[in-house]
Amino acid sequence: MTTTHPTGMEPVAPATQPPRPPELRRISPGIRINIRGRSVRLRGLRRTPSGPLRWLAILGPGIIAGSAGNDAGGIATYSQAGAKFGYDMLWVIVLITLSLAVVQEMSARLGAATGRGLLDLIRERFGIGWSLFAVGIVLVANGVLIVGEFIGIGAAVELLGISRYVVIPGAAVVLWYLVVKGSYARVEKVFLLMALGFLAYPVSAILAHPQWGAVARGAVVPTIHFSSAYILLFVGLLGTTITPYQQIFQQSAVVDKGVARRHYGEERIDTYVGMVLSDLMSAFMIIATAATLHVVGKTNIGSAADAAQALEPVAGRFAAALFAVGLLGASLLAGAVLPLATAFSVSEVFGFPKGVNLDFRRGKFFLSLFTVFVILGAVLAMIPGLPVIQALVWIQVLNGILLPVILVFILLLVNDRRLMGDLRNTRLYNVLGWGTLTLVSVAITIMISTQLLGAVGVHVLGG
């Protein structure tokens, strides 16, 4: 035994001290537990996070599902609502938040109790016919949303002075390539960061010095305008805030996160927090637009440039740029996730192989569906002379119309004793759930009848 051996290579001898790591990091104190009357300190156990950390660990699917509502279509609808009716539609957001939280919670609960996606459950419980019907609804609802996202991409780049006819096809190709090549997860964070540009809305809302009294009144006192524009926006708000896609996404995300039925209780917090945050954001969009545009008498938003003015209190002449970056991020994010999630859940219904790691031979159906969605979305968004904001609002209205179908399926499934066991809906949830369904259905019926009557020249409601 000499010093010629490098450290750690000495022949092992009684006197040899094994090499200690040069500096020991601070080691967690571990958890002291009692096993059969013997107390041991175990550092290998995960410490259950406590306090604020505990809540942070739970947050996840709900926040993402919630913010998915604030995409291109959402911004258009909230801006239009704020510009046209000032603070008068804020109470709708308050009401919707309750409905949304209830609906999303039921979706999350379905996911945790069964470990399955919504369309998958519909296939197994209601058979092939109903599941194809549901798939049809989802294809239409998500299809138009995807068009909406590409419209959002186009509108954002036009604000920056670039032609949408160049960027939309480019974005479609890039998104398709990123997802199919499996490197999407890496760029997702960039899109998210860009979408954070919309955090300027709350700041802008405060800097615009709205009359907070009026804001509070608008949020609490239901003010109803008897006009077809109001009822149209009402359905649009419902459709953009409570989207079929959000329920499907929430359920898949809960399944994917691996939430089991026995740990479901605390996951509720995630859903509630996510929905409240998302709707708070929506409310700030309405307030910011109302306080900047509505008050000066600009009551119709015709383009993205108009909507961007709501950010002027915070960004001044850079309002358009800030708005464009936020819109581009949010639209790119949803533009990739929506076709992907749709292809995923539809493949699941038919039992076809799914996932982005498949090649075209094995994942023919999955990848074709994804590709068709991206192409269709991009092509339809390039229709020349498309009225951007109107198109986006109508897309949300269409989603609102399709919402009751998905809600019925969710409510039936979540009351299925064999499926849900003790996680079945309580009476309160059923009242709130069916209540939401009734509210949405009544609003849609009124909207459709006024539109139809309007089309044949009968105006029941004002302008």
Add this chain to the structure above:
Amino acid sequence: MILLSQLLRYELIDRSGRRAVPVDFTIDLGADHPPVTGLLWRRAREATRFLPWEAVDSLDRDRQRFVVADLSGDDTPVEESTDRRVLLRRDVLDALVIDLSARRAMRANDLMLEAEGGALRLAAVDASAWAVLRRLSRGVVGHDADEPSDWSYVEFLRGDPQAPTCGVDYNRRITRLPPGEIARLMEALPYLEAAELVTLLPDALAADTLEVMSPQRQLQVFEELDETVAIRLVALMAPDAVADLVGHLRAEMAERYLGLLPPECRERVVDLLRYPEDTVGGIMTNDVVVVPPSATIGQAVDIIRGQVATPDLVYYVYVVEDLASRELRGMITLRTLLLAEVDQRVADVMDPYLVTLHPLTPAREAAQRVVDSQLFALPVVGADGRLLGAVTVDAAVLQVAPESWRKDVPRVFA
């Protein structure tokens, strides 16, 4: 071959001419081609009733009807939605089933039955898209399945992890697949079905399968298992795998499970759990084979023969002063041991120059050394010179491999 979707459009007629429609079929899943044991039927606006298969006189395929003895409907109605039996339409049709020959999960788009003698047996699953078209068009469009999956190579799961312990029948052919393949199949299943699958495997296979599952899936499945089953399986797993699993449980659960483990297994697991998961102690195994240096090769072979049944790492035999102090002296490979003369001493043929690891060294740093060393494992030695265990190259690769390799399935919703 008759399709289930066709059978559901058949009619029931009894000897006195009463008519009814079949609603569903009960089945006994114990056999390779399980026989239909009875049918649920209903007459317009009446309750659903059960008819045992023995009461079916014949299956008239030309006139598309079942001829049965008596449809007077005097027996008690059954509640179709809560019936505990396996029903073909309600449970099996449209379900996700495992195709053992193609080793994938597939949708039972239609079921093919075979009438032979007086019996009706479930013969195959049609998972093709044609089956969907055929069902929607009521048989007008679509052709017969090109390659139906023979039911004897299909495993049907109920989504109830407790079912296999309640004497419910399964095909159980899946038990012939290797554990890695079963774990891979399981990733495509909802977690309740995955837990059910683990429960129906024989204990040793179930333990091996649990070991190779992805950590998140493993935890999910483990928590769904019945406690006695869970303890039985854990006792059969390698101690380092158990420590990883228990380390992810909540403290109260960990305390409870550790208390229930067999004492020897518990000691090993607790020893590993003393170290944080991102240190050498957190990734090592402490199930290693040891011999004293004073033993002759002949004695050494006898000594290790009793130890090599369970450890994963058997190729490296560590030489320790005595079993009480476990002071590390050197290492000897199984090859050297087999090639040496029987009367040589272990101390003379062993390799005394060892790279050793300290249990509190950061895991990634140590893992890199293991990979760089080109050896199967490096021993872990405590401050007092005591052999604590070894970090195998398997464990090391998991630490140094890029994130994207560790999970070969990219997560869509990540």
